Amino acid sequence: MMAKKMKPTNKKIEEELESQLQSALAEQMINKLNKQDFIGESGGGMVKVHMKINEVGQDQIVKIEIEDQLYNKEDKQFMIDLLISAINDGHKKINEGFEDFIDENQDSFMMKL
Numbered sequence: 001m002m003a004k005k006m007k008p009t010n011k012k013i014e015e016e017l018e019s020q021l022q023s024a025l026a027e028q029m030i031n032k033l034n035k036q037d038f039i040g041e042s043g044g045g046m047v048k049v050h051m052k053i054n055e056v057g058q059d060q061i062v063k064i065e066i067e068d069q070l071y072n073k074e075d076k077q078f079m080i081d082l083l084i085s086a087i088n089d090g091h092k093k094i095n096e097g098f099e100d101f102i103d104e105n106q107d108s109f110m111m112k113l
Contacts, residue, residue, distance in 0.1 A: 025108055029101045030057045036097060037062075040090025046070055047082040051090040059094045061087065 033053040040049040050063035070079045
């Protein structure tokens with residue numbers, strides 16, 4: 001005797017569709033953001049950290065620019081502080097990019113099927 005196949009309930013179908021929609025929106029967000037270059041700056045632009053979002057949504061540093069005038073060994077700790085500040089600024093800009101995307105697509109995120 002064959003087992004009777006259970007028909008999915010409307011609730012299960014709705015949950016699956018909502019999950020697929022969220023996955024599609026997350027993929028769309030990552031695809032948009034990984035094309036952008038986020039630049040964290042400190043020291044009035046003397047230190048710049050270029051960051052990107054990779055294919056899996058993780059941020060990574062791709063380039064660091066340091067003005068020549070900062071290469072004095074006596075200013076080593078100052079340069080380290082500027083790098084930390086620029087990296088943190090880059091992370092902040094990436095988070096703002098995520099927030100901007102969510103704001104622009106809030107209706108899609110809030111849509112209930």
